[in-house]
Amino acid sequence: xxxxxxxxxxxxxxxxxxxxxxxxxxxxxxxxxxxxxxxxxxxxxxxxxxxxxxxxxxxxxxxxxxxxxxxxxxxxxxxxxxxxxxxxxxxxxxxxxxxxxxxxxxxxxxxxxxxxxxxxxxxxxxxxxxxxxxxxxxxxxxxxxxxxxxxxxxxxxxxxxxxxxxxxxxxxxxxxxxxxxxxxxxxxxxxxxxxxxxxxxxxxxxxxxxxxxxxxxxxxxxxxxxxxxxxxxxxxxxxxxxxxxxxxxxxxxxxxxxxxxxxxxxxxxxxxxxxxxxxxxxxxxxxxxxxxxxxxxxxxxxxxxxxxxxxxxxxxxxxxxxxxxxxxxxxxxxxxxxxxxxxxxxxxxxxxxxxxxxxxxxxxxxxxxxxxxxxxxxxxxxxxxxxxxxxxxxxxxxxxxxxxxxxxxxxxxxxxxxxxxxxxxxxxxxxxxxxxxxxxxxxxxxxxxxxxxxxxxxxxxxxxxxxxxxxxxxx
Numbered sequence: 001x002x003x004x005x006x007x008x009x010x011x012x013x014x015x016x017x018x019x020x021x022x023x024x025x026x027x028x029x030x031x032x033x034x035x036x037x038x039x040x041x042x043x044x045x046x047x048x049x050x051x052x053x054x055x056x057x058x059x060x061x062x063x064x065x066x067x068x069x070x071x072x073x074x075x076x077x078x079x080x081x082x083x084x085x086x087x088x089x090x091x092x093x094x095x096x097x098x099x100x101x102x103x104x105x106x107x108x109x110x111x112x113x114x115x116x117x118x119x120x121x122x123x124x125x126x127x128x129x130x131x132x133x134x135x136x137x138x139x140x141x142x143x144x145x146x147x148x149x150x151x152x153x154x155x156x157x158x159x160x161x162x163x164x165x166x167x168x169x170x171x172x173x174x175x176x177x178x179x180x181x182x183x184x185x186x187x188x189x190x191x192x193x194x195x196x197x198x199x200x201x202x203x204x205x206x207x208x209x210x211x212x213x214x215x216x217x218x219x220x221x222x223x224x225x226x227x228x229x230x231x232x233x234x235x236x237x238x239x240x241x242x243x244x245x246x247x248x249x250x251x252x253x254x255x256x257x258x259x260x261x262x263x264x265x266x267x268x269x270x271x272x273x274x275x276x277x278x279x280x281x282x283x284x285x286x287x288x289x290x291x292x293x294x295x296x297x298x299x300x301x302x303x304x305x306x307x308x309x310x311x312x313x314x315x316x317x318x319x320x321x322x323x324x325x326x327x328x329x330x331x332x333x334x335x336x337x338x339x340x341x342x343x344x345x346x347x348x349x350x351x352x353x354x355x356x357x358x359x360x361x362x363x364x365x366x367x368x369x370x371x372x373x374x375x376x377x378x379x380x381x382x383x384x385x386x387x388x389x390x391x392x393x394x395x396x397x398x399x400x401x402x403x404x405x406x407x408x409x410x411x412x413x414x415x416x417x418x419x420x421x422x423x424x425x426x427x428x429x430x431x432x433x434x435x436x437x438x439x440x441x442x443x444x445x446x447x448x449x450x451x452x453x454x455x456x457x458x459x460x461x462x463x464x465x466x467x468x469x470x471x472x473x474x475x
Contacts, residue, residue, distance in 0.1 A: 030227045036089040036196065036215040041069035047087070047213075053198075054086040060199075063209060063419050064464040065105055066160060068233040070211035073199045074107055076392060077421055081207075084200030089215070097169030099216040101228055102198075105160050105209040158418070162229050166219045179229035272340075272470030277329050278435060278457040282315035286323055294325040294435075303438075307451060309344045310399060312474050314453040319446050322439035327358060331459045332430050338405040338458040339370060340467070341437070342474050344451040347396050348376040353447040354440045355402070356455065359430045366431035369440060370404055371447060378420075380404050380413055382428040387413050391420045399453075401471040407461035417471030419464055 038047035042062050047053055060083055063072040075081055155161045155177055164176040175182040198213055199206045212233065220228070279290050284306045286296030296303075301321035307314050317323060331337040341356050352373040359367025359382075368382050378391035387404075392415045394400060403414040412422045437455060439446040453474050462470065 030231055031216065031220060031224050033216065033218075034214045035217050036087070036213070038085075038087075038198065038213045039069075040071040040085075040198070040211045040213065043071075047089075049089075052088045056080075056082070056084050056086065059083065060085065064468070065209045065418055066468060067465055068103075068160065068211060070103070070105070070209040071199070072419065073206040073208060073210055074420065075205065075207045078205070081204050082200065083205045085198040087196045087198065089196045096217065097167055097219045099164065099166045099214075099218065099220045101162060101164040101212070101214050102210055103160055103162050103212045103233065104155075104206070106155065106157050106206075107208040108157065158416075160233070164225060164228065168219045176225060179226055271473040273458065273462060273466050275458060275460075276456045277331075277459050278325070278455075280325070280437075280455045282452050282455065283313040286315065288325055292328045294328060296323050296325050298323050309451045312342075312344075312399060312453055314342075314344070314451045316449070316451050317438040317447070318449050322446065323437045324434040324441075327432050327435060329459070330358065330435065330457050332432055334406075334408065334426065334428050334430075335459065336405075336407050336461045337368075338403065338460065338462045338467070339368065339456070340401065340403040340470055341370070341455040342399055342401050342453040344399050345394070345396055346449060348372075348394060349448050350375045352379075352445060353450075354438075354445050355447050355450065355452070356437055357439070357441045358433050358435045360433050360442050366429050367433075367441060368428065368430045370402055378402060378413065378415060380411065382406070382411065382430065385411060385423055385425045385428055387411060387421055387423055391415060399474060403462075403467050403470065405461040405467070412461075414467050414471070417468040419467075
């Protein structure tokens with residue numbers, strides 16, 4: 001029975017929980033008698049419960065993921081496997097009742113990716129994803145190892161989950177994932193007093209996004225746990241259909257269109273904003289469907305339109321071939337902009353693969369170029385303002401969205417709708433040239449064999465929510 005529940009649980013995307021109501025929590029909604037609460041929706045120095053929050057690095061910054069405000073603990077963004085938020089909240093001692101909960105969005109199966117903990121022995125919960133058969137486990141008191149519970153399977157990656165750990169005060173603790181009981185164990189109590197740490201257990205920091213930490217000095221009831229699970233984290237009650245939170249690696253949940261949706265070659269109603277200045281759906285032709293109506297031209301060989309990959313109608317551009325369009329009214333110099341593209345590659349090479357660019361190499365590389373290098377690491381370059389590490393790694397044989405924005409101050413890179421890294425600069429100084437897909441605009445530095453779809457340029461920096469929506473579906 002538990003395996004069946006877990007299978008349903010892992011497939012289910014809890015991007016935006018249903019708004020809580022009084023009927024789901026015994027008439028009281030989410031209980032407010034917490035001893036500690038930190039929403040982590042911004043970089044505040046004080047939690048909602050009045051406790052001091054001290055950030056271990058300035059790289060810990062707020063983000064919006066799947067429409068939910070949260071804190072970015074991605075190791076690629078923090079540059080550390082030990083990033084955390086220290087608090088002045090002291091855990092109680094002895095075998096007393098408690099409930100601790102938080103929402104997590106896990107990026108990968110990193111070993112010992114800690115949700116919460118203390119500096120040394122004491123109360124701790126960790127996500128141990130590698131050495132424990134991809135399970136989630138909790139520990140209350142490290143030596144001896146008592147109160148340890150293992151889930152039989154890992155929570156699914158790149159979607160929101162609620163993790164709750166309770167103790168009844170009589171020696172029994174329980175682990176819940178998304179309001180499903182994962183099992184119980186006995187515990188002797190957490191007899192040492194230490195301050196709570198967010199985003200890090202004893203061995204390592206969390207690799208993903210976190211929000212909504214609560215600690216109660218009692219065991220919540222089942223109705224109260226349900227109310228926590230049904231919390232509206234967006235504050236606006238929007239649903240997952242508009243949040244762009246699906247994992248593009250799973251075509252059943254990512255909103256990937258099938259070939260019938262673009263069989264005419266016309267642009268269907270797109271996901272994301274429609275005020276683009278360039279958009280090439282790359283379905284059955286190479287044409288730009290924006291008001292400028294540019295005509296695309298293949299050079300060096302043939303770009304094959306009308307191909308289908310994982311149900312998506314797209315264009316195949318082989319190595320040594322590129323497709324170009326006139327620059328027209330696309331932003332140049334250091335003006336704000338956003339460029340977004342979808343790509344599918346059969347393999348990952350170790351060389352530079354420039355998927356999109358415009359600009360020239362005169363006067364210190366005045367270009368805006370996106371691609372990957374070093375065995376799949378996403379990369380961006382503009383006037384020596386490179387983002388070539390910490391953006392994530394591309395994977396073969398599945399669709400990915402890569403988006404880079406510039407607002408006049410910050411370059412921001414996003415993969416599959418999720419913010420990955422930024423860099424501050426006042427000058428990117430892009431020169432004029434053709435818009436180019438499949439190579440750099442000024443030389444023969446080509447990408448490998450790839451399939452492309454729905455490439456867009458906006459003359460403004462899109463918001464996090466708009467980019468999440470843009471990455472929710474290939475049109």
